[in-house]
Amino acid sequence: MKNYRYVILGCSVAAVAAIEGIRSRDREGAVLVVGEEPCKAYGRPLISYYLLGETDLTRMDYRPDDFYRENGVTLRLGVRAEKIDPERKIVTLADGEQICYEKLLIATGSRPFDPPMQGIESVKERFHFMTKADALALEKALSPEKKVLIVGAGLIGLKCFEGIAARVKSVAIVDLAPRILPSILDDAGAKMVQSALEAHGAAFFLADSVLRFDGGTAYLKSGKEIAFDLLVTAVGVRPNTELIKEAGGEVNRGIAVDECGRTSLPNIFAAGDCAESFDIASGTHKVLALLPNAAFQGRTAGVNMAGGEAKLQNAVAFNSIGFFGTHVMTAGVYEGEMYCEAAERTYKALFTKDGLLKGFILINLPERAGIYLKLLKERIPLGRVDFEALKTAPAWSAFSPEAREANFAREV
C-alpha cells in the first residue's frame, strides 16, 4: 500500500491552495492529489467565459503545467475516492487501490442538485453548468436555430446565459424567486441587472416554476408553456459530504470544520465547496460556495496539515460578477440601515448595523470597492473612519493618518 504524508481528495482551487499552504511549511512531505475530474485544476467559473470565447482550455488552467511537478505532487486524476477509514488512515479509490495518509484533506466540492421534476426524463438534451465537461457538452449542442430553457436565475444560470446568448436562437429563464440573483441582490439591483440581460435576449419567467416537462415543452405553474430544444438546470448545488458522513464525521449542510479547517475526525481536514465556514456577516456556519473562499480555506488547511498555525477568521460571502459589461459586486448581509444611491446605470446600497458595515451592493461602481470589503471583513468600527465621506466614494483619506502610515509607509 502506498503511503503519503498528505492526501488531498479533489483537484480544484481548494486543493491547489492547500498544496501551496503545505509547501509554505514542508518542502519534502509526499503529496498525493486524487481528482475525480480527468484534468488538472482550472478556474471553474471560467466555463462561461470559455463559451463566450474570452478564454480557452489552456488559459483556463488555474496553475502553470509544471506547478504540480515543482511542488512534488503526485496526481491521480479521473478516479473517485470511495471510502475513508479514519482509524487505519486509509482511503479506498474506485479502482480498488488503497492509500495510506498521515493528513487528509477533503476538497471534493459540490455537485448540481435537481429537485424532482415531472417528466424530466422525456427531455432529450439536458445539461448542467458546473464543470469544463458540462461546458464542452453544452457547446456541442449549441446552434443558431436552437431554443434554450434555463431553470434557475442564480449565478450559474445567468453566467450560462451570458456564455450562450449569442450562439443560440433564444433563451428562456425560469426561477421560483420573484427576482433574479435572489441570493445576492435586492429588488432594485435585480431589476437593473435584469434589464441588462433582457437587452441581450433573455426572456424571464420569475416567481414561476416548471410543473412538468413533456419532451420539448415545459408547462409552467402560471399556465405558460415554453418550447425548447436544450434544457440547462441550474437550481442549486449540494456539497459532496458523503465520505465524511460515512466515516462518522460531523456534517451539517456542509462538512463541519473549525477555523483551522479540521473536521471532527482526527487528521482529516476539509476545504472548499464541500465544507462550511463561519460567516462573520451573518454570524452563522454555512457553506460559502465561492472560489476565493475555497482558496482561503484550502490554504489555511494546508498550513495546519503541515504543522503550522493558520486560522480563517474573516470568512464572508462576496461576489464580483459581470454580465455583458454590467458589473455587480456584493458582500455580506443586507440588514440594518440602508444608504442608497441609484442612477440610470449605477446602484449603490450600503448596509450598516451596530456601527459596522454589514453588507453592500455595487452595480457598475467597481472602483476601489475593496475598501468597503476591508471595512466589512475587518469589522472596523465606523466611528473610527469618516464614513460620511466613504459613503460617497471609498478612499483611504477617510482613515486615520496612523492607519495610512501603517499601510502606505510600511511593508504590508
Added chain:
Amino acid sequence: MKRIYVNEKWCLGCHLCEYECAYANSGIADMVRALKGKPIFPRVRVEDAGEVHFAVNCRHCSDPVCVQSCISGALTKGKDGVVRIDRQKCVGCLTCVLVCPYGAVLPSPEGHAAMKCQLCTDNMMGEPNCVKHCPNGAIVYEEREAAQ
C-alpha cells in the same frame, strides 16, 4: 524587496505621478504623443482630501489577497515579490478589485482585464517612473520593514 512607499506630508497633490505612470505604460517614446489630449488610466492614483494628498498604488503585499482570490490564476506573486497580472489569462471578473483593501487593483478601460502597478517591470522604464519623477520625494522606492 524594494517597494513604493508614501511620504504623505511631502505630497502636494500635483498628480504628476499619474501622468508619468500613464506615459511609462503607453509604449510610446514621445511623452506628448503618448498623453496629449487623451484620457489617462494610470495605475497610481492620487487621493486629494482638503490639505491631505497621497499617492496610492499596489503595495505588493507579502500575502496578497488578490492572488489568492483570482478566479483564473492570472494574478501571481513572483519570486522577486512583484504581484503581476497576466492579461491573457484575466477575464475581467474584477474579483481582485473587490478584494484589494487598498483600492489599488483597477478595472482597465477596455473592460476585459484588470490592471495594476507592476513597479515598471513590465515596461521599458527599468524602475518605477512615478517615483523617479516625483518632484518632492512624496513617493520613494526602497526597502522598509513592516510596522511592529
